[in-house]
Amino acid sequence: MEPILQVKDLQVSFQVKGGEVKAVRGMNFEVGKGETIAIVGESGSGKSVTAQTIMRLIPSPPSIIKQGEIIFKGEDLLKKTEKQMEAIRGKDIGMIFQDPMTSLNPTIKVGKQITEVLIKHQKMSAAEANKQALEMLKLVGIKNAEARFNQYPHEFSGGMRQRVMIAIALACRPALLIADEPTTALDVTIQAQIMDVMKDMQERLGTSIILITHDLGVVAGMCDRVIVMYAGEVVETGTKWEIFKNPQHPYTKGLLRSMPRLDQKKGEPLIPIIGTPPDLIKPPVGCPFAARCDHAMKICERIDPGATEFSDTHTARCWELHPMAKEGNSQ
Amino acid sequence: MDTNQIKVMPSPSDLMPDDFRKIGTDEKEAEVIARESISAWRDAWQRLCANKMAMTALIILGIIVLAAIFGPVISEWVHGYNYYSNDLLNTNQPPSAEHWFGTDDLGRDMFVRTWRGAQISLIVGLAAACIDLLIGVIYGGTMGYFGGRVDEIMNKFSEILYSIPYLLVTILLLVVMEPSLGTIILALTITGWINMSWIVRGEIMQLKNREFVLASRSMGAGSGRLLFRHLLPNAVGPIIVTVTLSVPNAIFSEAFLSFLGLGVQAPIASLGSMINDALTGWLYYPWRMLFPAAVISLTMLCFNIFGDGLRDALDPKLKK
Amino acid sequence: MVRYIANKFFYMLVSLFILISATFFLMKAIPGDPFTSEKKVPPAIQERLYEQYGLDKPVYQQYIKYLGDVVQGDFGISMKKINQDVSDIIGQTFSASLKLGLVAIVVAVIVGVLLGMVAALYHRKLIDNIAMVVAVLGIAVPSFVIASLLQYVFASKLHWLPTMGFKGPIYYVLPVAALTAQPIAFIARLTRSSMLEVLNADYIKTAKAKGLGWMAILFRHVIRNGIMPVVTYLGPMTANIVTGSVVIEQIFGIGGIGKQFVEAISTRDYPIIMGITIFYGILLMLARFITDIAYVFVDPRIKLSGKKEG
Numbered sequence: 001m002e003p004i005l006q007v008k009d010l011q012v013s014f015q016v017k018g019g020e021v022k023a024v025r026g027m028n029f030e031v032g033k034g035e036t037i038a039i040v041g042e043s044g045s046g047k048s049v050t051a052q053t054i055m056r057l058i059p060s061p062p063s064i065i066k067q068g069e070i071i072f073k074g075e076d077l078l079k080k081t082e083k084q085m086e087a088i089r090g091k092d093i094g095m096i097f098q099d100p101m102t103s104l105n106p107t108i109k110v111g112k113q114i115t116e117v118l119i120k121h122q123k124m125s126a127a128e129a130n131k132q133a134l135e136m137l138k139l140v141g142i143k144n145a146e147a148r149f150n151q152y153p154h155e156f157s158g159g160m161r162q163r164v165m166i167a168i169a170l171a172c173r174p175a176l177l178i179a180d181e182p183t184t185a186l187d188v189t190i191q192a193q194i195m196d197v198m199k200d201m202q203e204r205l206g207t208s209i210i211l212i213t214h215d216l217g218v219v220a221g222m223c224d225r226v227i228v229m230y231a232g233e234v235v236e237t238g239t240k241w242e243i244f245k246n247p248q249h250p251y252t253k254g255l256l257r258s259m260p261r262l263d264q265k266k267g268e269p270l271i272p273i274i275g276t277p278p279d280l281i282k283p284p285v286g287c288p289f290a291a292r293c294d295h296a297m298k299i300c301e302r303i304d305p306g307a308t309e310f311s312d313t314h315t316a317r318c319w320e321l322h323p324m325a326k327e328g329n330s331q
Numbered sequence: 332m333d334t335n336q337i338k339v340m341p342s343p344s345d346l347m348p349d350d351f352r353k354i355g356t357d358e359k360e361a362e363v364i365a366r367e368s369i370s371a372w373r374d375a376w377q378r379l380c381a382n383k384m385a386m387t388a389l390i391i392l393g394i395i396v397l398a399a400i401f402g403p404v405i406s407e408w409v410h411g412y413n414y415y416s417n418d419l420l421n422t423n424q425p426p427s428a429e430h431w432f433g434t435d436d437l438g439r440d441m442f443v444r445t446w447r448g449a450q451i452s453l454i455v456g457l458a459a460a461c462i463d464l465l466i467g468v469i470y471g472g473t474m475g476y477f478g479g480r481v482d483e484i485m486n487k488f489s490e491i492l493y494s495i496p497y498l499l500v501t502i503l504l505l506v507v508m509e510p511s512l513g514t515i516i517l518a519l520t521i522t523g524w525i526n527m528s529w530i531v532r533g534e535i536m537q538l539k540n541r542e543f544v545l546a547s548r549s550m551g552a553g554s555g556r557l558l559f560r561h562l563l564p565n566a567v568g569p570i571i572v573t574v575t576l577s578v579p580n581a582i583f584s585e586a587f588l589s590f591l592g593l594g595v596q597a598p599i600a601s602l603g604s605m606i607n608d609a610l611t612g613w614l615y616y617p618w619r620m621l622f623p624a625a626v627i628s629l630t631m632l633c634f635n636i637f638g639d640g641l642r643d644a645l646d647p648k649l650k651k
Numbered sequence: 652m653v654r655y656i657a658n659k660f661f662y663m664l665v666s667l668f669i670l671i672s673a674t675f676f677l678m679k680a681i682p683g684d685p686f687t688s689e690k691k692v693p694p695a696i697q698e699r700l701y702e703q704y705g706l707d708k709p710v711y712q713q714y715i716k717y718l719g720d721v722v723q724g725d726f727g728i729s730m731k732k733i734n735q736d737v738s739d740i741i742g743q744t745f746s747a748s749l750k751l752g753l754v755a756i757v758v759a760v761i762v763g764v765l766l767g768m769v770a771a772l773y774h775r776k777l778i779d780n781i782a783m784v785v786a787v788l789g790i791a792v793p794s795f796v797i798a799s800l801l802q803y804v805f806a807s808k809l810h811w812l813p814t815m816g817f818k819g820p821i822y823y824v825l826p827v828a829a830l831t832a833q834p835i836a837f838i839a840r841l842t843r844s845s846m847l848e849v850l851n852a853d854y855i856k857t858a859k860a861k862g863l864g865w866m867a868i869l870f871r872h873v874i875r876n877g878i879m880p881v882v883t884y885l886g887p888m889t890a891n892i893v894t895g896s897v898v899i900e901q902i903f904g905i906g907g908i909g910k911q912f913v914e915a916i917s918t919r920d921y922p923i924i925m926g927i928t929i930f931y932g933i934l935l936m937l938a939r940f941i942t943d944i945a946y947v948f949v950d951p952r953i954k955l956s957g958k959k960e961g
Contacts, residue, residue: 055859055860057856057859057860083864085862086862086863086864087862088862089859089860089861089862090860090861090862090863091862094860095860097853097856097857097860099853102852102853102854103853103854103856103857104854104857105854105857105858105872105876106854106876106950106951106952107875107876107879107949107950107951108871108872116861116863116871117861117862117863120861120862120863120867121862152951152952154951154952165857168857168861169860295353296353297350297351297352297353298349298350298351298352299346299350299351302350319351322346322351324346324348324350324351325351487662490662491662491665491666491669492669494662494663494666494936494939495666495669495670495673495932495936496890496893496894496931496932496935496936498890498894499670499894499928499931499932500670500673502916502924502928503673503674503677503924503928504677506677506916506919506921506924507677507678507680507681579791583793586793586795587793587795587894587898590795590898590901591897591898591913591916591917592913592916592917593916603793606795606796606799610795610799610902613799613803614802614803614807614814617803620799624793624796624799624800627793627796628791628792628793628796631790631791631792631793632787632788632791632792634791635787635790635791636787636791639787
């Protein structure tokens with residue numbers, strides 16, 4: 001599959017009082033055309049920072065992009081000027097955010113918030129933009145769209161507002177949609193609806209999607225590939241089936257164990273992952289997960305493991321996967 | 332899994348089998364509690380102490396209060412005159428060794444009068460703030476605690492009262508009553524408490540539905556206990572801030588009233604009435620205006636800065 | 652919407668009624684009557700005066716008559732200025748006060764909002780710190796102190812501006828500066844904190860994600876939401892400027908209502924005190940009423956429910 005986005009060795013830090021928080025420590029991944037990938041991890045694992053760095057939306061200072069490349073349609077986004085980025089944001093890459101209650105401007109009519117992006121990028125007249133925006137509202141499943149068009153965000157429910165956000169993000173038919181925890185703030189029943197809208201829109205427009213989430217249930221429903229992040233690093237990546245059926249990293253296994261499943265045996269407990277992620281001002285030299293890992297070995301605290309490849313798509317970074325690990329513990 | 336397919340990770344060649352020995356939980360670094368837990372009050376206090384502006388303001392306020400208390404006493408002791416002893420041979424004298432702040436049109440010593448005036452202004456400010464506090468807490472507490480119909484009626488009443496411009500009411504009252512320290516404070520508090528009552532009401536309403544209050548209620552705590560043990564102590568932060576910021580307001584209002592000739596009556600002086608007295612000849616005798624003006628401005632400034640600092644310290648969320 | 656306005660209007664009338672009644676009864680509560688304090692007046696003349704001012708009737712009749720007069724804009728006759736209607740005195744002096752007040756309001760809003768916006772946009776930079784120090788000073792230093800200082804420096808020492816009077820644009824500078832110092836400080840602080848909040852709001856991130864330029868975001872999304880709290884302050888600010896003008900007119904010798912008010916207070920000319928008090932009351936309550944209405948137009952969230960939500 002031809003990649004439309006490639007992230008290479010991305011490192012992002014934040015300057016804070018106590019030092020430098022190394023939020024993203026060498027991210028590598030790519031997104032194919034029409035593909036949906038999920039970036040999964042706990043809060044603070046660096047997944048949102050990665051997403052916002054692609055859009056160049058994190059304010060600098062305090063953030064510093066230490067190194068890396070973000071190649072979108074053959075060009076490095078990190079080398080673009082702010083003006084060039086403005087031409088890409090909303091047009092080639094759309095984004096939706098976690099909290100639909102606060103993501104829309106409370107004092108501007110919903111329709112106008114959609115036309116704004118059309119007028120900016122498609123150079124449409126107001127009338128054309130209105131027509132197009134109305135079309136988008138209908139597409140994302142807003143009933144009575146004509147009347148809704150002239151209402152203010154506070155007259156919409158949370159789920160409806162997230163639909164509007166999707167309409168804004170996809171109005172210019174971008175090649176890539178970044179959805180930063182789009183369903184976290186919504187009721188479970190609404191979550192499914194929003195995911196359906198996204199899937200439906202993807203089929204219509206052929207958009208690639210990066211879905212940021214901490215909810216593996218959401219992943220199962222719509223993603224092709226999964227990237228598991230921990231403490232600013234990718235610990236495991238693979239297709240949806242590889243991750244769900246054959247997880248290799250203890251952290252991935254832990255995430256799956258802590259998630260309720262339909263095929264769960266009665267009485268089988270959900271097992272939480274104990275402990276908290278490491279302090280990223282002084283990230284551990286070894287494997288960042290070692291302190292919370294049941295299988296931690298001496299080497300885990302000393303050296304950060306490299307990637308073991310199980311297939312073209314499936315890799316994991318854990319010392320346990322090293323051939324010597326079995327020998328060492330069988331003695 | 333097909334083992335042949337696996338590409339082993341890159342790793343150093345000198346790894347020993349021992350490196351792959353599992354470590355038990357006891358060998359791992361025990362979880363360390365990063366910071367010792369400190370109470371919210373000490374936390375706020377530390378934040379306040381770290382705020383240099385606020386601490387400077389507090390120290391200056393302390394100096395002003397001390398000077399207001401002891402300034403007149405010292406002067407009487409050293410020079411032998413008080414705030415009303417006049418010396419008609421030495422009117423409108425500029426500052427000198429004898430009269431540190433100069434003299435006024437009746438030859439009264441400005442140093443004594445300024446600090447005496449500061450005394451009056453501070454008394455008015457603090458007394459008005461305390462009465463506002465008392466009425467505001469009772470009224471606002473009642474509104475917030477009972478809610479519903481009681482709240483609706485009481486709130487409407489305070490709203491109507493508040494919508495009447497308060498300086499007008501104060502002026503009217505003072506025109507009718509004989510101006511004195513007591514009546515001025517009374518006039519200032521007649522509507523001054525409303526703001527405080529709204530703050531208290533808002534806080535109580537928010538706290539009322541919090542879990543710890545519900546828990547206490549479910550264990551059978553009575554209204555009084557709930558209000559005084561659980562609700563008010565948790566609303567103390569905003570209340571203190573409001574009090575601190577209402578002191579300079581009262582001081583200003585008093586000065587304003589003195590300016591209209593409705594303040595404390597001669598020979599007693601407040602800073603406001605001294606400024607008013609100085610106004611006529613002020614282009615020729617600027618010191619008569621400058622000293623009281625500086626003291627009143629500095630006092631109000633410090634109260635404002637300290638109040639702001641207090642608010643930031645008590646509610647770190649608000650600090651940007 | 653109509654209900655909201657009607658509701659606000661009703662409460663304004665209630666407040667006004669209370670103010671007028673309070674004014675009337677407080678004046679009645681003054682021991683003695685206006686004529687006993689004067690030089691000995693022959694009983695016959697005193698009776699004539701009583702009759703002329705309606706003081707021979709029972710209090711409730713006087714009250715009803717006063718209410719009726721006030722509704723018609725008649726505040727009675729001055730006691731000290733022979734044969735002068737209070738409403739005439741107000742009418743003659745109002746224009747000076749109105750001009751001063753309007754200029755002050757406009758200046759305060761423009762300067763305050765600009766100062767606050769600049770401070771917010773350069774948050775934590777030198778310009779922000781300077782603006783906030785100026786704001787704290789403006790709030791803390793009483794307007795009459797500022798007025799006197801300005802007069803001393805710019806008029807008396809530097810001779811750049813006139814000391815007294817109200818004859819042309821140049822005469823506005825010092826009074827307006829003194830009068831607006833506090834409102835400017837207040838508006839600047841209000842604008843700054845609200846702008847900072849807006850700048851960090853999620854919908855600004857959305858606007859950025861749309862690819863909007865910095866200016867478009869500022870003008871379309873930040874400013875309108877950022878100055879919303881300023882609208883609520885317009886009512887109190889008017890009150891602040893009106894009461895402030897009482898003192899400022901006195902200092903700069905401007906023949907406005909404020910000056911009349913101070914004179915009336917010092918000569919205990921009760922009809923004028925009452926008249927101006929009620930006049931000020933009407934003015935300020937109207938200002939507050941207009942503010943309430945204006946807010947509905949700025950904040951769409953208020954329209955349907957009459958209360959702010961989400």
